Structure formats: structure tokens, C-alpha cells
Amino acid sequence: MENIYIESIKEMEDVLALMERLSSRIFKCEFSEKTHQLIAELSSSMYDDRDKKKRQLRKDMHKKYKPIHFKKHGK
Numbered sequence: 800m801e802n803i804y805i806e807s808i809k810e811m812e813d814v815l816a817l818m819e820r821l822s823s824r825i826f827k828c829e830f831s832e833k834t835h836q837l838i839a840e841l842s843s844s845m846y847d848d849r850d851k852k853k854r855q856l857r858k859d860m861h862k863k864y865k866p867i868h869f870k871k872h873g874k
Contacts, residue, residue, distance in 0.1 A: 815849060
């Protein structure tokens with residue numbers, strides 16, 4: 800299985816949308832309770848990871864592209 804590296808919030812949202820569509824199909828299948836629990840844990844950890852990556856991306860973007868504040872002199 801190949802690792803997927805997500806570099807933008809849009810890519811993350813696309814991956815999560817795909818995961819949601821797949822999980823709705825997966826939950827219709829007959830699996831053991833333990834397997835359903837594992838799938839639920841994986842999908843919830845993905846949401847947690849998404850939120851962490853979103854915050855980190857915003858921080859990094861803010862550091863890289865700091866807003867420029869102009870000071871008004873004498874009036």
C-alpha cells in the first residue's frame with residue numbers, strides 16, 4: 800500500500816469526502832462488531848488528524864506569509 804501525503808486543506812477535504820462515501824458502503828456490508836468498531840475508530844482519527852493538519856497549515860502559512868501592517872506617521 801502506498802503512503803499518501805496531503806499538502807493542502809482542499810486535498811484533505813477531497814480525501815475525507817471519498818472516505819465518507821466508501822465508509823457508507825462499507826457499513827452496509829456484513830462485518831463483525833469488532834471490524835465495525837475498528838472502521839469507526841479509523842474514520843474518527845482521520846477527522847482528528849484533519850483538524851490538526853488544518854491548524855498546522857494555517858500556522859505555517861501565517862509564518863510564511865505574515866501580514867504587512869503599515870504604520871501611519873504624524874497627522
